[in-house]
Amino acid sequence: MRIMAIDYGDAHTGIAISDPTGLLTGFSTTINAYRPEAVAQQIAQLAQQHGVEELVLGHPINMDGTRGPRAEKAASMAQLLGEVTGLPVALWDERRTTIDAHQILLSNGKNAKKRKKTVDAVAASLILEGYLTYKKSQR
Numbered sequence: 001m002r003i004m005a006i007d008y009g010d011a012h013t014g015i016a017i018s019d020p021t022g023l024l025t026g027f028s029t030t031i032n033a034y035r036p037e038a039v040a041q042q043i044a045q046l047a048q049q050h051g052v053e054e055l056v057l058g059h060p061i062n063m064d065g066t067r068g069p070r071a072e073k074a075a076s077m078a079q080l081l082g083e084v085t086g087l088p089v090a091l092w093d094e095r096r097t098t099i100d101a102h103q104i105l106l107s108n109g110k111n112a113k114k115r116k117k118t119v120d121a122v123a124a125s126l127i128l129e130g131y132l133t134y135k136k137s138q139r
Contacts, residue, residue, distance in 0.1 A: 005128030014120030016128040028121040040084040058094030097123040
């Protein structure tokens with residue numbers, strides 16, 4: 001079963017899709033769009049192209065466990081994605097994924113300009129990796 005992870009942002013949304021077994025991260029990309037409806041449509045197209053059966057959306061919970069405006073925005077996007085794609089959408093705690101993605105890229109010699117282009121896709125891959133690990137432990 002292919003699973004798509006989404007690191008939703010105001011202008012850039014990272015996407016990572018698992019391999020067919022649902023065990024490893026495979027394809028990743030970035031959607032550059034501002035309007036939630038445009039992002040949702042592009043996600044729906046990618047999901048259809050790659051045979052995705054489940055979506056996992058990063059849920060930016062504050063470090064103290066509270067939910068702020070970004071978490072509310074993610075919850076609204078989850079609802080929109082469910083309507084547009086017809087797929088189940090899980091919200092996944094994404095604390096520190098963007099920070100970790102920057103660290104990974106920095107340690108691999110990517111300068112700030114190069115990191116900006118790929119950090120969202122790497123963050124989505126980290127979300128997917130965490131979610132896949134969780135799903136494995138539930139079997």
